[in-house]
Amino acid sequence: MQVAERNKRLFMQIGARSDALRGKNCNKYTFHVDIPNTVMVNAVGRALVRQNMVKDKKFFTLTADYIFGHDLLNAAKRFFAANQGNLIGDELIATDVTDFSPYLLKIRQAKPDVVCSNLAGNQVTTLIKQYAEFGLPYPIVGFNLNTADAWAAGDGNLSGTWPTVWYHTLDVPASKTFVANFIKKHGKPPENHAWIEYISLKIMAQAINATKSTETDKLIAYLEKETEFDILKARKGHFRNWDHQLMQEAYPFTVKPRGEAKDQWDIIALGAAVPDANEPLESLAPTREQNPCSL
């Protein structure tokens, strides 16, 4: 982001989810395509509230010890506070931890109602595998996951409720076409990052076509107009003009019972899109007060 700002070039930020990047660290050259942490938390949180897993329940969190994790933990704490959930313990996990057994023992000692992962990337997969290995009796949920992490978790290991920005089983015609073409070319379905790269390039192409230009200022103006884009979901997306965050649906998911998956990539039962169809897309995103950004 800083490089884009120094060079005054448009930058489509497609993978980092920290709220801070759209908040106090925002800049006008960056447009954020992936959902921010607050949306991840709210997507899962709403599902948990529906399942009565939040009010008066004790949560124990494991948080990745860098800006992303700290940011996600803050979003999680806001969610717990707003919904009468009780955070009874949090462990900061260094990014090179590959063995979680000491932390799992601490979780057992704390006896929470729900264990919650605020980890990223490979560590989520490793935690899921080792959590299943120890077979602790508390349900595990998470506020961050990528499809590849879920696929790598191993047969029967993943459980609980998790968020995703997109999944290849999404029942939207444009999405299904994209998935079919991808499978034809690569022999396996696209994971969420493949989707995000595809739609980001389409958005840039649309902007360049419409403005008949590759000049950064013209492209920024086009995107800031809150132009709508087909992002292969039921609802179109647009960039919010004050923080450059793509407004879009997100999905909570749970795991299909063993035996129901059609293949090794079909392990996820995608939940209904959030926000609901009758709510504005901004409903789950951080507000100006929660995440101030001045461009």
Add this chain to the structure above:
Amino acid sequence: MQFGFLLEQVVNGLVLGGYYLLIALGLSLIFSVGGIVNLAHGAFYALGAYASVEITRYLGFGPAVVLSPVAVALLGILFERFILRRFYTADPILSLLVTFALAMVTEQAIRMIWGAAPLSAAIPPVFRGSVFVGDFLFSRYRLLILAVVIVVLLGVWLLLHKTSFGRVVRAGIQRPDMVAALGIRLQPYMTAIVMLGVGMAALGGAFFAPITIVHPAMGSEIITVAFVVVVIGGLGGFWGVVLAALLVGVVRGITINFVPAAGEASIYILMFLVLLVRPRGLLGERIEKFE
């Protein structure tokens, strides 16, 4: 209650240390006998994991954890014959460079063959879940790993201390010049030791695949811990590595209990302290220029 929690971390640390031992012992043996610091040791761990996941698909978990270390040990013969052998009497920096390069080449080769996305591997159903021994929680699978480590450790100890092969190897560690003077060629022993060392690393990879992420760079995750264990334990000894591995596991567990943020750093601080106080390592051979 607090003491019970601490004790549980200590016991868990011992189990984990047993696992680190499998990787570190091979590394220590290769250095002790051949004088080579094998920076590619993690690559053999990764190959063991990948081979095991692949073989499990066709033959199941049991055959996979037996066959994958054997396959990697055979690769070890090629490694020793065509790469290591040239560097026994060369400047140590050269063997560091070549094994480091081999580690990188192996990682990329794994990426080319299996792709960059992690492989899916799971514990066989019969070993899932935990057991209670008294008030201590153990994962059933880690108890299996511990049992395997104990058997391997016993086997290696018997090999080194109760066979003529082991006698020659131990003599070769202490006084290779005298062994040569007695008319014994150490070369075939070195090949066997390399096979044993990388085979143990691969066994570690095969057993850890279901509980860690199987990805091309996994070798680099384990090599640093293995080195720390070998340095703390001291080169040239068997029990030094055992003691160091258990100590590393326990220190990490205790630190996470009290100061979790320092958990990963604790093993390096331990190594630093050991090197300050006793440069040869806890039970290592005396290195004259440092003492």
